[in-house]
Amino acid sequence: LSSCVMPVETPLLDQSHLKPGHKASLLSHSQTLELYRQNAKKTNDPDLQFEFAAFMVEASRAMNDEEAKKRDDLVKEGLALLRKLADRGHANSQYYLADCYASAIGTSKNKPDFDKAFPLFVQSSKHGHPDAAYRAGVCYEQGWGCRKDFAKAEQFFKKSASSSHPGALYRLGIAELKGELGLAKNPRDGVRYLKRAAENANEEFPHALHELSELHEKGIDNVCFVDIEYAVQLLIEAANLNYAPSAFKLGEYYEYGKMGCPQDAALSIHYYTIAAQQDHREACFALTAWYLVGSPGILPQSDTEAYLWAKRAAEKGLPKAEYAVGYFTEVGIGVKKDQLDANKWYRRAAEHGDKRAQQRLKGGAPIDEKKPKRDDCEMLEFSRAAEYEIRAVEKRSPKAINIFLPSVKTDQGKQLKMYKLSLLLPIFITLVIKIVLAQDSKNYATPAPTDIPGIPQPGPDQKNYEYSKLLSYSLLFYEAQRSGKLPPDNRITWRSDSALQDGSDNKVDLVGGYYDAGDHLKFTFPLSWTLSSISWGAYEWYEGYQTAGQATQLRDMIKWGTDWLIKAHSDPDVLYVMVGTAEVDHNYWGPDTNIPLPRPSFNINNSSHGNDAAAEAAAAMAAASLFFKDKVQDEDYANTLSFHAKQLYDFANQQPYVTYQTSVKEADDMYSSNGYQDELVWSSLWLYKLTKDPQYFDNAVNYFKQFKLSGQVNVVNWDDKTGASYILFVQCATELKRNDIDTWKAEAERYLDAVVSPDGRCRFTKGGLYFCEGDSDAASLNPALNAAFVSLLYSPFSSSDSKKDDYIKFAAKQMNYLFGDNPMKTPYVVGIHPNSPKDPHHSGAHGGTDINNPRENMHVLYGSIVGGPSKHDKYKDDRKDYKQSEVALDYNAPFQSLMAYQVINAKEDPYYVTLPPGRPQTNVALIVILVLLSLSVVGIGGFIYWKKYRNRN
Template sequence: MRPSLFSAAVVPIVHLAASAQAQSSSSATATSTYLPPPAASGTVASAASASPNPQWSQLLGNSLYFYDVQRAGKLPDNFRVSWRNNSVLNDGKDVGLDLSGGFFDAGNFIKATFPLCWTITQLSWAAMMFGGGYDAANQTSYLDETLRVGLDWLLEASSQQDSLVVLIGNEGVYWGGDQDIPTDRPSYKITRQNPGTDVFGSCASALTSASMLYAGTALPLGPNSNGTAASLRNTTYSRLLLNRGQSLFNLAQTATPQQVYQAAVPQVKWAYPSTDYADELVLSATFLAMATGNKSYIDYAQTTYTASHFPFSNGALNWDQHTPAAPVLLAQASLMDAGLDLNTTKYQSDAEYWLDLILNGQMSQTFSTSGGLFWFKGDSDSASLNPSLNAASLAVTYHGMASSTQKGQGYLDWALSQQDYALGKNPMNAVYSVGLHPNSAQNPQSALASGGTDAANIDSSPPTERWVLYGGLVGGPDKQDNYYDQRSDYEQTEVAIDSNPPLMTLIAYHIQNGDADPFYVSLTQPRVILPYPSSGGGGGLSGGAKAGIAIAVILVVIIIVGLLGWWQRERLRTFWRRKRLGLKA
């Protein structure tokens, strides 16, 4: 669950806000500024001969535009989001840093390092496989800009010796635009003496995967095929990112005690609490092995992988839990560099263990809704599309590496079913990317875009969102496939920077492959509009009826407690397994 307004040895480096703009890049420059077209354009079928596909290209362009909406700090001249202003220019000053830039995390105004790192890792990883999609759609310059805004912020956040800023902001409720954001925005850090193994590792993955992309690395799609890297080659920037990634990994590996970051900084627990750190160690070590060819990194990754009893038989892939991605990346590393001496068959088997449980409907604590959305109990209760699309993104990444063509096709078909659900093939006829189609969600929870200032009445003040939040992917429907488009229902309507990358992986895949229009173009039925469930009502129950209900509730609670112990047996086994290994929860 993500936070909401309504939920409870480092390489020395100068400040980078200006230096990123000064460095040259080989990426193609957009011939004209991309601005999202009106939603009606999402109904126009593309010509069969059109290349790249205009609709997939528009969806990719909108998705990147969303990151410009979320930008903080001093904005460039002629910024394409005309209604955005400079903001939070004092961020980081309390710890001697300039952290005014970067991105606002979601519908509120905090800056959170943990989900930002996963966002950058996913974008970079996909752009080393399906980067041809960015190039063909003329969106590479915007990908470059998005990555650099996040990467430069991370470089600045980690620029003081043996430390990393992990959160800026607090739980205070502010609902309004970018010019009146409260100035009480504390910065929270982890250090060598007070470490957060998970975020050190996650940041190392982000910087290292991006360094590979800026080095022009193309990753294998399968045993006999290579992906295409987006045209972002910049060796100077790549070396800078790699050096910092190595330094942060060193902290994750050697700073003791190894622990989740909220153990070091309890003030961040309300926002993005972590559940583990072994997955971060495996991913970061594997990316470093792929970037450097240094076998000591892969040895550490495999030792940690085995000691942590990977793979797991359940659990979603998201900003916190990366275990399902570990065998996929290790399988890819084995195909990329034979010198790493990895057992491809082992990691194929481990990757397919998790994917097959999903496809065969055998993973505990999961089900498919009647409309076809894959649901992870607990994880999908807030932002239901995110776990589904993350799994779909991983399936597309892996499908060409599968142990058989038939299996690979099954993974791809399943992934596309989840993608289609998000893009209109669902009982609501809803397109969950904002501003893309007449059936798009209309009321994302975004303090930036709403135009209102009344936190107590965000659904009606104003009644219509002032600004269209183009490219934002809302949380998604409930487990009955119902979507109410209610601004205050953050579990359904909030946008976030880590929500877009899995869908963008799928989009870039389609553009690179020259595929036909996305599903939403063929939508002819209007979106189903549901009244929001009300807790009010007249009448009332008699005393006897209330007593009967109370007794029934007590019995149900007793039954539920017993069932929960059985349902959670796998997670409990994992918990005690980790305790015996000395890994902190």
């Protein structure tokens, strides 16, 4: 494999369009600059101000040393403006300023200053700048401006790779292949990264195309097969991006006729020239050979060009080129004879180990100047193919040659019998397959508990019983997460009244609500997302809850959450966002009867904003209000929720805009928000959907444009609602009968098409799980189920039947994976099948005070969705591995809505019903089938050979 290339010398952010005079040739540079300056002063638009700052820096680069003072003034003015914009959080300015520092622009002693560049790369990356994330990763890897930290480097490379940055993808691919960055060697993942890098290759980062070509030339067992034609095609793509190593290899292939390429002088010279123009020294020397002999009708012979290309290669330190220049200079080929100059080049070649040069300097035999030395290509180590005219490829003989079987004498009668037997084999194979497929129709699902009220039991009147049971289980899981004073009808026997003093430190009542995960912390932000998404699904598919007999449980589940949100919204401009701290809570493992203290509560308010959390809470209140008004028909409670939704919305729209962890530092390591932009759009849409006031929809549109949320590909989850907003835009625009409905449908379908595509930002595991690097590393099932949820929500609005089918099939595939159609044969829902996880990371369900003892959980956490498998489809049922085994409020949110949909629409039982117990093992019947198929192929092949043998004789 070639070495990893990480260019950092040139800016990744192209500002070439800002060079002085671009599209303004009638103005002088100074006039253009002044015009730009005046316009920049008139606007507060940071994007325009950034362009002006970049313009000044680019203009300074075009100035010569005679204008040094003017150049320095431009740089100072440009960098000063960039610093202002960077301090205001403008991502492009942060990146461009960092790139200037890294490129020694505006730095002391004109040397790169990574102490200044590095923190700016990091800041810009936090605003979603993929180039900045890549450069931050390079800094961490190289120790530029920071301590070397391979784990951090990997983290930033993955962040950049999630936006399909080819440099980051390439670096991760090489790291996986070679075991760099502290990673174990993993060729399979390395190739996957390289494939993605190749798909996104550009002139800055064409390297993955070349690497993949080399891999497909040689192959890697069970990872990458040998494919010569594809390897050449990859080189061509890289060469078209001016990647010199690829172009040079193609030059050789077409010169010698290697790798299935025909000998073609024109193509050889073409690719050598591409590489030589990038100062590839071997390519320069190859052109020397071509010019030395020429190619009739393609390249005229030229001693001068031969000498010049040899000299260019020699200046790059190629020993044989140094010797050749000495040879040319001594003899006078393409240059005036000069023995002193020749000796200089001989000395350089000799110092680099060239034995011929060493011999010449020792006084070797004199060169016979009468011989046509330009034909002595072997002596100069030129390409032999360039000595001769390219011959036409011989035509293949029309006579076919049988190479399938060796030519041996066989009894024709036996061959005929073999043929007849081969005809019977498919029939036999069909019977075997039927036997394998005709498995016992026994239902392998774990029976529902009969001692828990409200769980559906099988019966003739129960539609889609298994899905109804799953829906009831999910609601039961939320009951298991309840905090506070429990009601008399509590169904979770091991859950007690708990955390009855929450909020007392701030003299507010924060008792109740839901524990977030397997611990005893409470968070408003992910809870609000859980309530808004479940309310949305309930509003769309309420029939499913009614059919399953779960309408009452649904109402109670949502109300338990919104009752607490009402408490948390203690004043118009106050919202409590967190109860408890990780430092205290995560040092305790045990039941809810002895939760450690203190349990401080934290809020956002009119002096310490948190626009994202306030907006998400407003959305939750609005969505729940709509549900209670239209489905439950509880007008009073719906009005209460609507009142809080509007107050929270007004609070969320107060400036300055900041994320809630900016005000509540304790939340930073737990549920740190990536921004408030999507929540402001999301909440505006929900307020419109509740009130039907078009002003809220207009607010959503304005925020959408202001924050440039078009064309995003982020996963839908508690932290990012952009993808879900596309679908909600379509629903709201349809209600309003707006003229721009097609615009919103295009946004939604662009997003969903990327989701269902195998070539989108996220990929599919070998087993079929929708997997997004960075977002799926922990809780891999959550992005997949949220994607399935929004796909089904949008499917009725699809612009074509084929798209609708794609979205529905995608959702079905993800649900099947969840239910055991995966390499681990594990349904990732607790309590539904013998193969289900038995030890989720949940202290209450475990029942002990030591995470290791008892070994197995004492209580079944019915209906909980565990985090999920790795990108290799591997899952370990280990409660200590919280990334895979923890449960959480937001994990179950999409699952519950999907089950309501399935109760209404499913035509067959979930996959686990026919899944036999037991982990993956070799299927003996499958081996038998493969053996029989092989015998059948051999038999048919033998008969074909016999027929040809008979005809030939």
